[in-house]
Amino acid sequence: MAHPTANIGLRTGVAFDVIDLDNEPAVDALESARAGREQISGPVVATAKGFHYFVLPTGLGNRAGVLPGIDFRGRDGYVVGAPSVHPSGVRYRWIIHDQLGPAPSWLVDLIGPQREPALNGSKELRVSNSSAYGRAALRRELERVSAAQPGTRNDQFNRSAFALGQLVAIGALDEDETAATLIAEGQLLGLGVLECERTVASGLAAGMEQPRSLAL
Numbered sequence: 001m002a003h004p005t006a007n008i009g010l011r012t013g014v015a016f017d018v019i020d021l022d023n024e025p026a027v028d029a030l031e032s033a034r035a036g037r038e039q040i041s042g043p044v045v046a047t048a049k050g051f052h053y054f055v056l057p058t059g060l061g062n063r064a065g066v067l068p069g070i071d072f073r074g075r076d077g078y079v080v081g082a083p084s085v086h087p088s089g090v091r092y093r094w095i096i097h098d099q100l101g102p103a104p105s106w107l108v109d110l111i112g113p114q115r116e117p118a119l120n121g122s123k124e125l126r127v128s129n130s131s132a133y134g135r136a137a138l139r140r141e142l143e144r145v146s147a148a149q150p151g152t153r154n155d156q157f158n159r160s161a162f163a164l165g166q167l168v169a170i171g172a173l174d175e176d177e178t179a180a181t182l183i184a185e186g187q188l189l190g191l192g193v194l195e196c197e198r199t200v201a202s203g204l205a206a207g208m209e210q211p212r213s214l215a216l
Contacts, residue, residue, distance in 0.1 A: 007084035009179060009201040011193070013075035016042075016100055017060070019053040019107070020079065020176065026050055026069030033067060038104040044096035048086035051095075052079055055103040060111050062180060071177070072111050076187070078180040078197070087169045087208055134172035138164060142185050154195070157186055158203045165207020179204060 012018050019040070021027055027050070034040075045052040050069070060074040073079050082092040103111075141160035148156035161182055167173045179200050186196035 007175075007201065007205050008081040009197050010079050010081040011197060012073040012077035012079060013057055013059075013061075016054045016056060017058050017103065018073040018077070018079045019055070019066075020047075020071040020073055021050040021053070022069035022071075023050045026067070029067045030070060033110055034104075034106065037106045040104060040107065041101035042096075042098055043094065043100065044098075045082050046093050046095045047080075048088050048090040048092075052092075054100060055107075056100050058103050058108055058111070060108070063111055064177065066111055073176070073180070074111075076180070076184055078183055078200075079176050080179075087171070087175075087211075131172045134167050137167055138173060138178060138181065142181070145182075145185055146189065153189060153191065154199060157182070157191065157196070157199050161200045161203025162207040163212075165204035166210055166212035167207075168204060169208040169211035175204065175208075 010018075019030070021030065030040075040053050040055060042056075043054040045054070058074055060072070062074055062077045063072045066072050080086075080092060082094050084092045086092065141164055145153065145156050145160050164173055164178050164182070168175045168178055182200045183193075183196045186199070187193060191199075
């Protein structure tokens, strides 16, 4: 393998969707929204700070900020899978191995309709857990990928993923959201889904091994 220590990227919206909870308060917020209704059942992964709840695909797209500290990864989304290692050194790990179940109707209603990203032109970003510097850097890299000439796009894609991985390592960008944004941009440019996922995963992982030194 070219990058034996690379983290694992999982595409959402095909075999499963993921509710991404950043921390314990996010768990409390989701429980409050449930209001005694049907529980979410299925596998659960403990992340560096919170949890990934896995459910059967809903057909919905990604949405950041469903509730404070809660994002949803659905169609064309991406999450880091266990046993990947977060830049903090914490390993993603399975804590519940239940069978996948459907998302309860109250959760589907909470997520709401898909809000399509506008990555071309305005370069509207879906990255919410990032610094202003990180968001600006992501925008620049998306523009570089978009401007790359045919035959050079995959190389630029990898270079951009590497550069952004360096910022993920210092907390200036959120890994999952950065990966999802890059993958979506690559697909808009005509790159294959698997090609995008592999390039982003390897580029981010390599960049995270060489954090950028910045005075943020």
